[in-house]
Amino acid sequence: MNESETIICRCEEVTLGELMSAAKQYRCSARELKLRTRAGMGYCGGRVCRHAIDTIARLANDVPDPHEPPLKHQPPVRPVSFLHLGGEAN
Amino acid sequence: MNDARIRTHPILGELPPRKEIRFAFNGIPMQGLEGETIAAVLLAQGIRTLRYHEASGRPRGIFCNIGHCMECRVTVDGIDGIRACLTTIKEGMEIHAGRKLPAPLKRGGVTP
Numbered sequence: 001m002n003e004s005e006t007i008i009c010r011c012e013e014v015t016l017g018e019l020m021s022a023a024k025q026y027r028c029s030a031r032e033l034k035l036r037t038r039a040g041m042g043y044c045g046g047r048v049c050r051h052a053i054d055t056i057a058r059l060a061n062d063v064p065d066p067h068e069p070p071l072k073h074q075p076p077v078r079p080v081s082f083l084h085l086g087g088e089a090n
Numbered sequence: 091m092n093d094a095r096i097r098t099h100p101i102l103g104e105l106p107p108r109k110e111i112r113f114a115f116n117g118i119p120m121q122g123l124e125g126e127t128i129a130a131v132l133l134a135q136g137i138r139t140l141r142y143h144e145a146s147g148r149p150r151g152i153f154c155n156i157g158h159c160m161e162c163r164v165t166v167d168g169i170d171g172i173r174a175c176l177t178t179i180k181e182g183m184e185i186h187a188g189r190k191l192p193a194p195l196k197r198g199g200v201t202p
Contacts, residue, residue: 010153010161013146043171044160048153079160081171 008056009049011042019053023060030057030071045074093134095123113183128174128185129155129162140164140174141188150188164188 003017014037022028022036030053033039040046040053054070083089098104108123115132122131129140129152139149140162153161155175162174165186174185 010150010159013143013148043163044158048159079171083169 008052009037009039009042009046011044011048012038012040014039014049016056019056020060023056027061028057029065029068030054031069033057034071040071043079045077045079046071094136095134111179111181111183113179113181113185115185116187117184122179126179128164128166128172128177128179128183131179132174139187142190144188144191145193147190 001016003020004015006016008014008016008019018037019033019039023033026032026036028036033056034041034046034053040049046053050071050073057068058064081089096105108125111122111124111126113120113122113131115137120131120135122134126134132138132140133152138151140151141164142149150161152175153159155162157173157176160171160173163171164174165188166172166177167184170188
């Protein structure tokens with residue numbers, strides 16, 4: 001598998017290679033990995049790649065911290081536009 | 091219409107005819123069938139690129155097709171962020187694909 005061409009986060013266009021090298025360089029948590037690369041911060045709210053980022057962060061650390069929380073779901077869980085909130089949508 | 095639609099199904103047989111709907115994609119007039127989603131009607135005509143990524147400009151199309159990933163979002167009648175895979179076409183609908191956006195304040199214009 002070509003890591004530099006495999007896109008993990010489609011919204012922010014972050015590849016597996018970018019995530020792996022950042023995870024190896026900084027030995028960081030999933031949240032730090034997300035903030036460094038922007039993976040999981042795009043339009044879909046991380047619904048597609050959240051678990052992949054968690055897994056990459058876990059695999060990159062030799063001794064994973066069992067108390068490290070996984071990436072959280074930010075409300076609203078489903079995208080809601082202001083158009084819908086304001087009752088303007090049909 | 092010469093397209094990729096299934097009209098004769100191996101089990102269901104001949105499918106009933108459906109009303110034709112006219113709409114426009116990027117200003118080009120097109121026709122589809124009632125009840126079809128924007129993603130399906132464009133795919134039937136061989137259009138797989140629904141938008142271009144805002145930052146990189148690389149083409150995007152159907153990814154999950156269940157309203158989950160937001161990859162197929164298009165602008166419908168002036169409202170952006172509409173998922174093409176969930177929205178059925180309506181008469182006179184004007185659909186526009188997303189384009190690469192200018193990033194004048196970004197250093198070099200690209201992400202490192």
